[in-house]
Amino acid sequence: MRRISLTLFLLLLGCQRSPANQDAPPVVSGGAASRLEQAAIASGTIADPAKISPVGLFQRNHEAGRDALCVIPARNGELHFGLEAIFGEEPACRGQGTARRAGDKLILSFKGGDRCIIVAQYDGDQVALPGVVDLACADLCEGRGSLEGVSFPRIASDAASALRARARSGDPLCTA
Template sequence: MRRTSLALLILLAACQRPPERGDAGPDGGRASVSGLERAAIEAGAIADASRISPVGLFQRAHEAGRDSLCVIPGQDGQFRFGLEAVFGEEPSCRGHGTARRTGDKLILSFRGGDRCIIVAQYDGDQVALPGVVDMACADLCEGRGSLEGVSFPRVANDAASALRARDRGNTPLCDS
């Protein structure tokens, strides 16, 4: 029922007029929210993702393995994260770095040689990576693995759970 309502709200929001140049979103202009979406948030029908911290553990088990993303508080309003996406016995992607929040986006900046930056969609319940990522991100993956289109549903909303998360080699995904 909730997914159907959400889908209906999204369809209705898509029919709304585009924001005028002078319109500022509720978060100071970083992201505009349609009138219908704002009404749904105020009525409690949907959560206001701009008020939900991304700190926590996001994880999805599937037939080929488990995809995990941990997010913990960092410095200067940023966050630190670690992620692993598994595509069977061999192919996988793994990385860590810093993240910052901008409206309904979570900007993941990976540490390492190439500067891989991924702008993920964040709705409070899930972090979804885009269907196309920068070529610099290929170095994070082994074999035929790719981070394109990987999504991580939330399973916990606290830093302690994120710090307990381990990759498939039993190494901490987010270090303290």
């Protein structure tokens, strides 16, 4: 009986929480990666999103249309992009410009007079636009279309695929 009591006591002692500051997870640069994700990156099980180039084609087909984003390298070292989001027969958003990587963000600066800039999330597999975009971006859309919350999953990781992408009109989505 005494051994059982001692064993139970030791089990209970092992189950008690340690002080809060000892259990706190380490601060991760960018705050996005969990310990499990960090371990998977370190072991090579998954790729480090910070090292994955955004060059390629991102596209999603849905019942109302198609959302496509192409990113290509330019001669001067910049990244150029083109995007089109189609929401049925009439409403659509489209634009082109330059892209710049900043950690887990992709900063899209659209050509045009109103200086539309969208800071999108980029994790290596997808580009996701925020749920609210600047009013200067409204000119990119027709009808009731909006770029708010549009996401583009990656389907190709090469510039050649991005250059082959076509807009609904048949014109190239990205131009070199």
